[in-house]
Structures are given as C-alpha cells and as structure tokens.
Amino acid sequence: MATIRDVARLAGVSVATVSRVINQKDSVNPETAGQVLKAVEQLQYEPNAVARGLAGKKMGIIALILPDILNPFFPALARGVEDVAHKKGLTVILGNSDDLGLKESSYIKVLKKKYVDGFIIASNTIREEDVESLRKEGIPIVLLDRGLNTTACPVIRSNNREGAKLAAHHLLGQGCQRIAHIYGPQEFITARERLLGYEEVVQGSKGYSPSLMEPGHFDIDSGRKAVEQLFARHPNIDGIFAGNDLMAIGALKALRERGIQVPEQVKVCGFDGIGLTEITEPELTTVAQPIYEMGRLAAQILLDEIESGISGNSLIELDVTLIPRKSTMKEES
Amino acid sequence: MATIRDVARLAGVSVATVSRVINQKDSVNPETAGQVLKAVEQLQYEPNAVARGLAGKKMGIIALILPDILNPFFPALARGVEDVAHKKGLTVILGNSDDLGLKESSYIKVLKKKYVDGFIIASNTIREEDVESLRKEGIPIVLLDRGLNTTACPVIRSNNREGAKLAAHHLLGQGCQRIAHIYGPQEFITARERLLGYEEVVQGSKGYSPSLMEPGHFDIDSGRKAVEQLFARHPNIDGIFAGNDLMAIGALKALRERGIQVPEQVKVCGFDGIGLTEITEPELTTVAQPIYEMGRLAAQILLDEIESGISGNSLIELDVTLIPRKSTMKEES
DNA sequence: TACGTTAATGTAAACGGTTACATTTATAAT
C-alpha cells in the first residue's frame, strides 16, 4: 500500500500538500493539485483510516449497542442505522448488551478506546453516568427509548402511550368488553407507557378490573403463561392487548391450546409491528412502530452531531400506526 | 486520558518498559513491573486501541459481511460471531451486502483501510479476486456457504445435500407420494445442493416428475407463488419440500388460501430452522442448520488464524437436523 | 519605495503506541 509520502515524493511536493489536496483544505495551486492527483491515481493511493483516526480521534465508526440482535425488533433498527452510516461512508460496530448495564459499560469503555465517532444505544439499562461521561468527552450519543430525565442527549422513541390507547380503542371498537393487558417489565419506560395508555382508555369502561393486567417479559413464553393466569381469573376475557408482539404471539399460542378461537371468542392485539405478525395464524393486529425509520433517524441525528460538533438534547416521539388484521376482526354482521 | 508516556514518567521508567509489562512481552524485573502497574492503576491508564492498531496493523475488529440482517437467518449467525468475538475482547463491524458483489468489494476495501483483523463473509456473491487479494495481504478470511473451488480459505457450511435427503425421506416416510420442491436461486450453492439431494431421493419413486420442481427466491412471497404454479400443474401434490423456511412459510400461506389442509392434504417441510418455524400454524417441520453454531465456529476459526498467523483452507460441513413438527404429521391411524 | 496581505508550500511536531537495536549488568562456563 502506498503511503502519503510515496505520493508526495512522486508528485514532488510535501506530505502537507498532499494532505491538503486529499482533504480539500486550505488553498493549493490547481496545477500542483493536478500533479498530486495524478500521483494518487498512479499509486492507487488510499489514505489509511487508522492513521487518520489516530490524528483526528475519529475512526469513521459508529457504535450501535442494542440488547440482542436475536430479538426480532432489532434487525430493522440495525439496518436503518447501517444504511445511513454506509451512505455517509461510515461503518457500524454492533454490540449485544443483553440489557446488562455492565456489558454496556464495558462496550462503551472498549469502543471509546477505538475512537468511535459516536454511539447509538438502544437500551433500557444504560446508566446515566455512562451518558454523562461520553458527553463530557465530547463523544456524541443518541438514545433509543430510554431517557426520561436525561436531557443530556437526543432521545428517540415511539409514542408508546398513544399507541396503547390506539390499541385499546381499537379493541373496544371491535366489540370487546373485557380487555386484558399483558404488560412488559416495568423498569422499561416503553412498557410503563403502554400500560398507562391502556389504563387510561379502559379504566372508565364497565368491564374494567386491575386483575385484568398481567406481567410478562416481552417474550413469547411469558405471553403464553400470562394468558393462563388471566383466564384462570377471568374466563370471560374477550380481548387481549399485549405489550409487545412476542407476548401477543405467545398469547395466540396459549389460546389455540385452550381451543379458544381468535378472533371470534377473543381478539388479540400486539405492539411493535415486527415481521412475525404477518405470518401468524390469524395474522396479528399490531401497533406498528417505524422501527427501520427509528434507526435511520438515530443515525442521522448522530451524524449531524458528529459533523457539526453541536450536541442537542431533543426528545423525539415518533408516531405509531395501528395495523388492523385478522386477529381482531369483528365477525361480519 | 493518560498516555503510556505519562505512565513511564510516573513509574520512572521508559515507555518501552511500560509497553513490556502491559503486553507481558520480553522479560522485565518483577519489582519494576510492580512500579509500572502501580502507575497504571494510579493514572487509570488504558492503552489506546487506535495507536496500537496503527503500530500493529490490527484494530481488534472483525468484519462480518452478510447479505441482510433483516433476513431472519442472519441474526443468529451474527450473534454467534459476536459472542465469540466479545469473549476475546474483539468487536464486530457489521455490513449488509444485499448480495451485491460490488457492495461487498466496497466494504472490503473500506475495512482493509481500517485494519480489521479479519473477515467473515456470508455471501453467495463474493468474488474470488476479493478473497485472493485478502489472502495475499495476509488478512484472514472465513467464508460461509460459498467456496466450491476456493481452496484459498476456510469455508463453513451445512451439509445441505444430506439435509435435503433427510427432508425428502421424511416426507416419503410420512406417506407422501408426489413431493414437490421449491428450489432457491441456483447461483447459490446451498440451493443447488438441496435440489440435488431432493432429486437423489425422489428420482426413483413413482410419483417423480421434473415438473414438480419450481424455482423461488428464498423469500416468503416467491414460496407462495411457487405453490400456485405447482398446483396448476399438479393438483395432486401431497408434499412440499421448500428450499428454505421462508419459502415454506409462503407455501403454507398459499395452501391456506386455497383451503388445502396442512398436514392432512399436503405436508410441508422447510430448511434452515429459523425461529419463525415455531410460530406458524401448523408449526413447520424443518431441516435445522446450527446457525448460531456456524457463527461461533466461523469466529473461532478466524480468531485462530488471526492469533496464529497460519491460514488454513479447511472445508467444514456441519450436520443438520430434521425437526419434525405438525406440518408433516401423519394422521393417527 | 516600503509594507501589510494573501496565496502556496514546506517543516516538523503531534497523535499514542510497538519494537529493533543498543547498552549495561549479572551469571555461568572455560
């Protein structure tokens, strides 16, 4: 591999001049620039990213830390991030945190040493101190979902409360009287908001009871188990709003096992809008988050901060969309 | 951030000595080492990865290039790679190639400049020349699936032919007489092998006809369309072996639309063993590849090559497992 | 004519490590 010195030598100029024409900085005589470019061409010179990184403290890498790429919610997010990064010539380092604060901290520590340009963290367990320390060092960071009190950096999330209300209203509109809610871990702000939205809508209705709410862990199995619990208490449930799609799928499975017809006897609505919802039987009604778009947006905001050096702290709540499908269909009357 | 020179100063030794104790290279007096370690501790010194990278031409990063993380096959692969990498203190850069040779080449070019330690490429379109050029520069690379003639580097894949035979035999065993096959793009070696395995088993049987084979693109929609084609030609098909799970899911959908019962009238078997197969109705019989394990193995082999500097060219074919589920269940007699 | 500006370029010091080579001292072998 040719180095900048090789180019300088061949073009008969100093390395500084070569650097200038490569980066289009400062003024350089067009004629000289021509020589340099010719030499670059001739030697097939490509600047070394690591040397650049060392000098400039930026490796052209953005770090994406998420709980688990195996969770079907995250691939779309990752793809959104990667697509905009790639368009701008940056690459993406992927880290799975398993929602372990410690693992996140350790990633941050390691990646800081690699001079990543910035962080996108999709996490519910990220620690304030970590965010602070990054800010202090001038490393941009964008958060997904988290960040209630954090005014320290941009936060992107969906409008979870509105989404939950959408779901609850939809179920009511489809004729449900006793709507249960399987809620996610309450340390996740998303899960809390969805629960609140549900309560807000359902509280007034006649069938309401706090015992219609059952916790789950945002995975298929806990959705299934929650249904067992719920039906033990309330055999007459006719609608289920699950805090996410995975739990809704679990619910679907449990209902089928019990021989309960969906949507005839019980209607089910999920949350997230992951691809899986299209392949269940019946297809699953869900409140779709613009997942890919969230990834794109996070990356765009991050790149803006990286380029401008200005750090914002906006809280962006994206709109969600109810996608009605067979699992909540009202029988034709 | 403290630098190695700060540590050297505080410990009253030269930077070389500090480097030695940090990297446990060469011999250094235990007492001196103690001083250094104390200084390291006191200054909270952490070696800068970029400077290291520049000096050693290795950034502690492995590049994982795959077609599309949105394809449900790949997250498990990525997770396998990442888990191994993380355990060894390396990080993973993720690139989506969309099976575009050009995008792959461009990634390789960019990442070489970033001194990644090695590449894991899951691709059907990777070009020989790219592999060659990496080898020539001593950058380890491990391929997934591809690499028929390529003896130039390790290749990991599943035993696709055996898997297909497993599937075909299973369908025969379940009483199918006319087994169709929806095969994937023939430029993919995996798809070719699966087709061959299918033919090998089915060729002799009475119901066999070349028109029982229909192409697809490894996605849900093409699976659905293939079923339309197949049933137009052969209304009496009673078994379908899809070249991958996505097409099998499409087939399931198409069959349901036509009012054909699975497994009573037609049995369906997929290939890959992605998570989706557990949530279809009926649950999908599939030939499972050890996807996560493939990722792990690829990473392990790559790391071995990185550490040892020795480059192998083994071809590893992992065993697949037939997972019988409801979609191929024989009615109780 | 002398001088402040600006454009064009070069020099060399960062950036923060690793490592080949040199030097000194202690130890073992002859």
Place this chain on the structure above:
DNA sequence: ATTATAAATGTAACCGTTTACATTAACGTA
C-alpha cells in the same frame, strides 16, 4: 581471570496521517 550469554532496560525509529507554524513569493496600496 576471561569471555560468552542472558536478563533488564533505554533510545529512537516507525506506523501514516493531520496541522500549527514558518517561509517565500506575489500583489495591492500608501
């Protein structure tokens, strides 16, 4: 006692850029 060998450490070059600062030449202006 002498010399070869190994252990412990230091010096400085090197990895390949960027960039602050210095230098020179050309130009417009008072």
